[in-house]
Amino acid sequence: MSYHNKGKPQHKWLGQNLPQCLSGRLMCTGCQGNLQANLAGFECRACGQKYKIQDGVPVFWASSDEFKNMESEYYGREALAPSQSSVFRNYYHFTNYERKIKERSLSFLKPHSLILTLGGGDGRHGVSLCQMGHDVLETDLAPKAGLAAAGKFREAGGRHSWAVAAIDAEQIVFEAETFDAIYICAALHQMPGRYKVAEQVGRVLKKGGTLILAAEPNAWFYKILRPLAQFLGIRSKQLWGQSVGDEANRGVSYKDIILFCQRAGLKPVYIQPKFFLTGLLYQSTEAFYRLLHKNHRDRLGTRQWEVEMLTRMDFMIGLIPGIQRYPFYWTVAAKKI
Numbered sequence: 494m495s496y497h498n499k500g501k502p503q504h505k506w507l508g509q510n511l512p513q514c515l516s517g518r519l520m521c522t523g524c525q526g527n528l529q530a531n532l533a534g535f536e537c538r539a540c541g542q543k544y545k546i547q548d549g550v551p552v553f554w555a556s557s558d559e560f561k562n563m564e565s566e567y568y569g570r571e572a573l574a575p576s577q578s579s580v581f582r583n584y585y586h587f588t589n590y591e592r593k594i595k596e597r598s599l600s601f602l603k604p605h606s607l608i609l610t611l612g613g614g615d616g617r618h619g620v621s622l623c624q625m626g627h628d629v630l631e632t633d634l635a636p637k638a639g640l641a642a643a644g645k646f647r648e649a650g651g652r653h654s655w656a657v658a659a660i661d662a663e664q665i666v667f668e669a670e671t672f673d674a675i676y677i678c679a680a681l682h683q684m685p686g687r688y689k690v691a692e693q694v695g696r697v698l699k700k701g702g703t704l705i706l707a708a709e710p711n712a713w714f715y716k717i718l719r720p721l722a723q724f725l726g727i728r729s730k731q732l733w734g735q736s737v738g739d740e741a742n743r744g745v746s747y748k749d750i751i752l753f754c755q756r757a758g759l760k761p762v763y764i765q766p767k768f769f770l771t772g773l774l775y776q777s778t779e780a781f782y783r784l785l786h787k788n789h790r791d792r793l794g795t796r797q798w799e800v801e802m803l804t805r806m807d808f809m810i811g812l813i814p815g816i817q818r819y820p821f822y823w824t825v826a827a828k829k830i
Protein backbone atom coordinates (compact mmCIF):
# COMPACT_ATOMS: atom_id res chain seq x y z
CA MET A 494 0.00 0.00 0.00
CA SER A 495 2.60 2.53 -0.99
CA TYR A 496 1.84 5.47 -3.20
CA HIS A 497 5.47 6.40 -3.54
CA ASN A 498 6.96 5.56 -6.87
CA LYS A 499 9.98 3.75 -5.43
CA GLY A 500 11.79 6.90 -4.40
CA LYS A 501 10.61 8.95 -7.35
CA PRO A 502 8.46 11.88 -6.30
CA GLN A 503 4.80 11.45 -7.20
CA HIS A 504 3.63 14.46 -9.23
CA LYS A 505 0.17 13.24 -10.05
CA TRP A 506 -2.63 14.73 -7.95
CA LEU A 507 -4.12 11.90 -5.83
CA GLY A 508 -7.85 11.38 -6.17
CA GLN A 509 -10.71 10.01 -8.18
CA ASN A 510 -12.21 12.30 -10.88
CA LEU A 511 -12.02 15.38 -8.71
CA PRO A 512 -8.44 16.46 -9.57
CA GLN A 513 -9.44 16.84 -13.23
CA CYS A 514 -12.66 18.69 -12.33
CA LEU A 515 -11.00 21.10 -9.91
CA SER A 516 -7.78 21.86 -11.82
CA GLY A 517 -9.60 24.46 -13.93
CA ARG A 518 -10.87 26.35 -10.89
CA LEU A 519 -7.52 26.93 -9.17
CA MET A 520 -6.60 30.51 -8.38
CA CYS A 521 -3.28 31.91 -7.17
CA THR A 522 -3.41 32.83 -3.49
CA GLY A 523 -0.99 35.69 -4.13
CA CYS A 524 -2.37 37.48 -7.19
CA GLN A 525 -5.60 35.62 -8.00
CA GLY A 526 -4.29 34.64 -11.42
CA ASN A 527 -5.19 31.30 -12.98
CA LEU A 528 -3.00 28.31 -12.25
CA GLN A 529 -1.62 26.08 -14.95
CA ALA A 530 -0.62 22.47 -14.44
CA ASN A 531 3.01 21.58 -15.17
CA LEU A 532 5.20 18.54 -14.57
CA ALA A 533 5.88 19.26 -10.92
CA GLY A 534 2.51 20.69 -9.95
CA PHE A 535 0.95 24.07 -10.73
CA GLU A 536 2.22 27.50 -11.64
CA CYS A 537 0.52 30.90 -11.64
CA ARG A 538 0.30 32.30 -15.17
CA ALA A 539 0.41 35.85 -13.89
CA CYS A 540 3.03 35.99 -11.12
CA GLY A 541 4.89 32.72 -11.58
CA GLN A 542 4.19 31.40 -8.05
CA LYS A 543 4.75 27.64 -7.99
CA TYR A 544 2.70 25.06 -6.11
CA LYS A 545 4.34 21.64 -5.91
CA ILE A 546 2.74 18.24 -5.66
CA GLN A 547 4.40 16.27 -2.83
CA ASP A 548 3.77 12.52 -2.88
CA GLY A 549 0.55 13.12 -4.81
CA VAL A 550 -0.66 15.91 -2.53
CA PRO A 551 -0.65 19.41 -4.05
CA VAL A 552 0.60 21.97 -1.53
CA PHE A 553 -1.42 25.11 -2.12
CA TRP A 554 0.25 27.24 0.51
CA ALA A 555 3.74 28.56 0.85
CA SER A 556 4.06 30.26 4.15
CA SER A 557 7.14 31.23 6.06
CA ASP A 558 4.88 31.50 9.12
CA GLU A 559 6.52 29.38 11.82
CA PHE A 560 3.17 28.64 13.49
CA LYS A 561 1.73 27.17 10.30
CA ASN A 562 4.81 25.13 9.57
CA MET A 563 4.78 23.67 13.07
CA GLU A 564 1.07 22.90 12.82
CA SER A 565 1.64 21.21 9.49
CA GLU A 566 4.46 19.12 10.97
CA TYR A 567 2.40 18.07 13.99
CA TYR A 568 -0.79 17.14 12.16
CA GLY A 569 1.07 15.39 9.40
CA ARG A 570 2.69 13.18 12.02
CA GLU A 571 -0.60 12.64 13.85
CA ALA A 572 -2.45 11.66 10.69
CA LEU A 573 0.12 9.06 9.68
CA ALA A 574 0.85 7.70 13.17
CA PRO A 575 -1.73 8.80 15.74
CA SER A 576 -0.36 9.33 19.24
CA GLN A 577 -2.29 8.51 22.38
CA SER A 578 -4.04 11.87 22.41
CA SER A 579 -5.65 11.21 19.06
CA VAL A 580 -7.01 7.79 19.89
CA PHE A 581 -10.48 7.52 21.39
CA ARG A 582 -10.39 6.39 24.98
CA ASN A 583 -12.40 3.34 25.97
CA TYR A 584 -14.83 5.43 28.04
CA TYR A 585 -16.19 7.20 24.97
CA HIS A 586 -19.48 5.89 23.56
CA PHE A 587 -21.19 7.11 20.43
CA THR A 588 -24.81 7.75 21.40
CA ASN A 589 -28.20 8.26 19.83
CA TYR A 590 -27.99 11.90 20.88
CA GLU A 591 -24.82 12.45 18.89
CA ARG A 592 -26.21 10.52 15.95
CA LYS A 593 -29.28 12.77 15.87
CA ILE A 594 -27.24 15.97 16.05
CA LYS A 595 -24.94 14.75 13.30
CA GLU A 596 -27.82 13.70 11.05
CA ARG A 597 -29.63 16.99 11.58
CA SER A 598 -26.56 19.04 10.63
CA LEU A 599 -25.92 16.90 7.54
CA SER A 600 -29.57 17.21 6.48
CA PHE A 601 -28.75 20.76 5.34
CA LEU A 602 -26.51 19.38 2.58
CA LYS A 603 -28.13 18.95 -0.80
CA PRO A 604 -27.73 15.50 -2.36
CA HIS A 605 -24.48 14.93 -4.26
CA SER A 606 -22.78 18.08 -2.99
CA LEU A 607 -19.23 19.08 -3.82
CA ILE A 608 -17.74 19.43 -0.34
CA LEU A 609 -14.49 21.05 0.76
CA THR A 610 -13.25 19.92 4.15
CA LEU A 611 -10.83 22.19 6.02
CA GLY A 612 -8.46 20.91 8.71
CA GLY A 613 -9.66 17.41 7.86
CA GLY A 614 -6.74 15.56 9.45
CA ASP A 615 -6.48 11.89 8.54
CA GLY A 616 -9.59 12.01 6.34
CA ARG A 617 -12.08 9.95 8.33
CA HIS A 618 -14.83 12.59 8.05
CA GLY A 619 -14.21 13.17 4.37
CA VAL A 620 -14.46 9.46 3.65
CA SER A 621 -17.74 9.21 5.52
CA LEU A 622 -19.16 12.20 3.57
CA CYS A 623 -18.06 10.50 0.35
CA GLN A 624 -19.84 7.32 1.42
CA MET A 625 -23.02 9.39 1.87
CA GLY A 626 -22.90 10.19 -1.82
CA HIS A 627 -21.02 13.49 -1.89
CA ASP A 628 -17.86 14.46 -3.77
CA VAL A 629 -15.15 15.49 -1.35
CA LEU A 630 -12.00 17.54 -1.56
CA GLU A 631 -10.29 16.56 1.67
CA THR A 632 -7.79 19.15 2.85
CA ASP A 633 -5.55 19.92 5.76
CA LEU A 634 -2.66 22.30 6.25
CA ALA A 635 -0.39 19.24 6.45
CA PRO A 636 0.53 17.50 3.17
CA LYS A 637 1.13 14.26 5.09
CA ALA A 638 -2.46 14.33 6.35
CA GLY A 639 -3.52 14.35 2.69
CA LEU A 640 -1.45 11.25 2.12
CA ALA A 641 -3.10 9.48 5.07
CA ALA A 642 -6.54 10.56 3.85
CA ALA A 643 -5.87 9.28 0.32
CA GLY A 644 -5.12 5.88 1.83
CA LYS A 645 -8.48 5.90 3.63
CA PHE A 646 -10.39 6.95 0.49
CA ARG A 647 -8.76 4.17 -1.50
CA GLU A 648 -9.48 1.61 1.18
CA ALA A 649 -13.14 2.67 1.32
CA GLY A 650 -13.49 2.30 -2.44
CA GLY A 651 -16.77 3.61 -3.84
CA ARG A 652 -17.57 5.45 -7.03
CA HIS A 653 -17.83 9.00 -5.70
CA SER A 654 -15.22 11.58 -6.55
CA TRP A 655 -12.54 12.66 -4.14
CA ALA A 656 -9.18 14.37 -3.98
CA VAL A 657 -6.74 15.47 -1.31
CA ALA A 658 -4.77 18.70 -0.98
CA ALA A 659 -2.79 20.77 1.50
CA ILE A 660 -4.67 24.04 1.89
CA ASP A 661 -4.40 27.03 4.20
CA ALA A 662 -7.96 27.87 5.26
CA GLU A 663 -6.97 31.55 5.39
CA GLN A 664 -6.04 31.56 1.68
CA ILE A 665 -8.16 29.09 -0.21
CA VAL A 666 -6.75 28.47 -3.65
CA PHE A 667 -10.10 28.20 -5.50
CA GLU A 668 -12.22 30.61 -7.52
CA ALA A 669 -15.32 32.13 -5.93
CA GLU A 670 -18.44 29.96 -5.68
CA THR A 671 -16.71 26.64 -6.31
CA PHE A 672 -18.19 24.46 -3.53
CA ASP A 673 -21.70 23.42 -2.47
CA ALA A 674 -20.56 22.92 1.09
CA ILE A 675 -17.69 23.34 3.51
CA TYR A 676 -17.19 20.94 6.38
CA ILE A 677 -15.01 21.69 9.39
CA CYS A 678 -14.75 19.30 12.33
CA ALA A 679 -12.99 20.47 15.49
CA ALA A 680 -10.50 22.56 13.54
CA LEU A 681 -11.84 26.12 13.44
CA HIS A 682 -10.87 26.72 17.07
CA GLN A 683 -7.26 26.00 16.12
CA MET A 684 -7.08 28.42 13.22
CA PRO A 685 -5.51 31.69 14.37
CA GLY A 686 -6.91 33.94 11.61
CA ARG A 687 -10.53 33.04 12.22
CA TYR A 688 -12.04 35.94 10.30
CA LYS A 689 -9.75 35.43 7.34
CA VAL A 690 -11.12 31.87 7.27
CA ALA A 691 -14.69 33.28 7.42
CA GLU A 692 -14.04 35.52 4.40
CA GLN A 693 -12.59 32.64 2.42
CA VAL A 694 -15.42 30.28 3.37
CA GLY A 695 -17.96 32.89 2.26
CA ARG A 696 -16.11 33.45 -1.00
CA VAL A 697 -15.67 29.87 -2.21
CA LEU A 698 -19.15 28.70 -1.20
CA LYS A 699 -21.82 28.81 -3.88
CA LYS A 700 -24.93 30.86 -3.20
CA GLY A 701 -27.26 28.75 -1.09
CA GLY A 702 -24.27 26.62 -0.07
CA THR A 703 -23.84 25.18 3.41
CA LEU A 704 -21.17 25.45 6.08
CA ILE A 705 -21.09 22.74 8.72
CA LEU A 706 -19.10 23.06 11.92
CA ALA A 707 -19.37 19.50 13.16
CA ALA A 708 -17.89 19.89 16.65
CA GLU A 709 -16.15 22.99 17.94
CA PRO A 710 -15.19 23.19 21.61
CA ASN A 711 -16.76 26.07 23.52
CA ALA A 712 -14.67 28.98 24.74
CA TRP A 713 -15.32 28.57 28.48
CA PHE A 714 -13.60 25.20 28.39
CA TYR A 715 -10.28 26.89 27.69
CA LYS A 716 -10.85 29.62 30.26
CA ILE A 717 -11.70 27.26 33.13
CA LEU A 718 -10.85 23.60 32.59
CA ARG A 719 -7.50 24.03 30.97
CA PRO A 720 -6.01 26.29 33.67
CA LEU A 721 -7.45 23.88 36.25
CA ALA A 722 -5.77 20.91 34.60
CA GLN A 723 -2.57 22.92 34.45
CA PHE A 724 -2.89 23.67 38.16
CA LEU A 725 -3.44 20.01 39.05
CA GLY A 726 -0.45 19.10 36.96
CA ILE A 727 -2.44 16.67 34.82
CA ARG A 728 -1.89 18.43 31.56
CA SER A 729 1.36 16.75 30.80
CA LYS A 730 3.02 17.04 27.44
CA GLN A 731 3.40 13.29 26.98
CA LEU A 732 -0.28 12.58 27.41
CA TRP A 733 -1.61 15.40 25.35
CA GLY A 734 1.17 15.90 22.85
CA GLN A 735 -0.57 19.15 21.94
CA SER A 736 -0.08 20.98 18.71
CA VAL A 737 0.94 24.64 18.82
CA GLY A 738 -2.52 25.48 17.48
CA ASP A 739 -4.13 23.75 20.40
CA GLU A 740 -1.90 25.65 22.80
CA ALA A 741 -2.90 28.96 21.29
CA ASN A 742 -6.59 28.33 20.83
CA ARG A 743 -9.45 29.94 22.66
CA GLY A 744 -12.42 27.80 21.70
CA VAL A 745 -15.59 29.06 20.04
CA SER A 746 -18.34 30.83 21.98
CA TYR A 747 -21.93 31.36 20.82
CA LYS A 748 -21.02 34.96 19.97
CA ASP A 749 -17.98 33.76 17.99
CA ILE A 750 -20.26 31.57 15.87
CA ILE A 751 -22.59 34.49 15.10
CA LEU A 752 -19.63 36.77 14.25
CA PHE A 753 -18.01 34.12 12.07
CA CYS A 754 -21.22 33.64 10.10
CA GLN A 755 -21.65 37.40 9.70
CA ARG A 756 -18.13 37.78 8.34
CA ALA A 757 -18.71 34.91 5.94
CA GLY A 758 -22.07 36.22 4.76
CA LEU A 759 -23.86 33.17 6.13
CA LYS A 760 -27.07 32.74 8.02
CA PRO A 761 -26.97 30.18 10.86
CA VAL A 762 -29.79 27.66 10.45
CA TYR A 763 -28.82 25.25 13.23
CA ILE A 764 -26.80 26.01 16.35
CA GLN A 765 -26.89 22.99 18.62
CA PRO A 766 -25.17 22.87 22.02
CA LYS A 767 -23.61 19.47 22.60
CA PHE A 768 -22.58 17.81 25.90
CA PHE A 769 -23.14 19.25 29.33
CA LEU A 770 -23.19 16.44 31.91
CA THR A 771 -21.65 14.03 29.43
CA GLY A 772 -18.83 16.50 28.93
CA LEU A 773 -18.29 16.64 32.69
CA LEU A 774 -18.25 12.85 32.88
CA TYR A 775 -15.70 12.54 30.08
CA GLN A 776 -13.52 15.30 31.49
CA SER A 777 -13.52 13.95 35.03
CA THR A 778 -12.84 10.41 33.78
CA GLU A 779 -9.97 11.81 31.77
CA ALA A 780 -8.67 13.64 34.84
CA PHE A 781 -8.80 10.41 36.89
CA TYR A 782 -6.99 8.61 34.14
CA ARG A 783 -4.18 11.06 34.41
CA LEU A 784 -4.05 11.18 38.20
CA LEU A 785 -3.95 7.41 38.56
CA HIS A 786 -1.00 5.24 37.82
CA LYS A 787 -0.94 3.81 34.38
CA ASN A 788 -1.69 0.24 35.48
CA HIS A 789 -5.05 1.25 36.95
CA ARG A 790 -6.22 2.99 33.82
CA ASP A 791 -8.24 0.12 32.37
CA ARG A 792 -10.36 -0.16 35.54
CA LEU A 793 -12.04 3.13 34.75
CA GLY A 794 -14.78 3.03 32.19
CA THR A 795 -18.27 4.16 31.38
CA ARG A 796 -21.20 2.07 30.22
CA GLN A 797 -23.20 2.72 27.10
CA TRP A 798 -26.51 3.07 28.99
CA GLU A 799 -24.99 5.53 31.47
CA VAL A 800 -23.81 7.78 28.69
CA GLU A 801 -27.12 7.39 26.81
CA MET A 802 -28.95 8.54 29.94
CA LEU A 803 -26.66 11.50 30.48
CA THR A 804 -27.00 12.62 26.87
CA ARG A 805 -30.80 12.53 27.25
CA MET A 806 -30.41 14.95 30.15
CA ASP A 807 -27.98 17.00 28.08
CA PHE A 808 -30.61 17.36 25.39
CA MET A 809 -33.01 18.86 27.98
CA ILE A 810 -30.31 21.12 29.44
CA GLY A 811 -29.65 22.41 25.93
CA LEU A 812 -33.19 23.81 25.90
CA ILE A 813 -32.71 25.95 29.01
CA PRO A 814 -32.11 29.62 28.20
CA GLY A 815 -28.81 30.92 29.51
CA ILE A 816 -27.32 27.52 30.30
CA GLN A 817 -27.69 26.48 26.66
CA ARG A 818 -24.85 28.86 25.80
CA TYR A 819 -22.37 26.82 27.85
CA PRO A 820 -22.12 23.33 26.40
CA PHE A 821 -18.74 21.64 25.87
CA TYR A 822 -19.21 21.61 22.09
CA TRP A 823 -21.21 23.21 19.29
CA THR A 824 -22.59 21.76 16.10
CA VAL A 825 -23.54 24.40 13.55
CA ALA A 826 -25.04 24.58 10.07
CA ALA A 827 -25.18 27.89 8.17
CA LYS A 828 -26.31 28.87 4.69
CA LYS A 829 -24.81 31.38 2.28
CA ILE A 830 -27.43 34.01 1.65
Ligand SMILES: [Zn+2]
Nearest residue numbers: 521524537540
Ligand atom coordinates in the same frame (compact mmCIF):
# COMPACT_ATOMS: atom_id res chain seq x y z
ZN1 LIG B 1 -0.05 34.60 -8.94
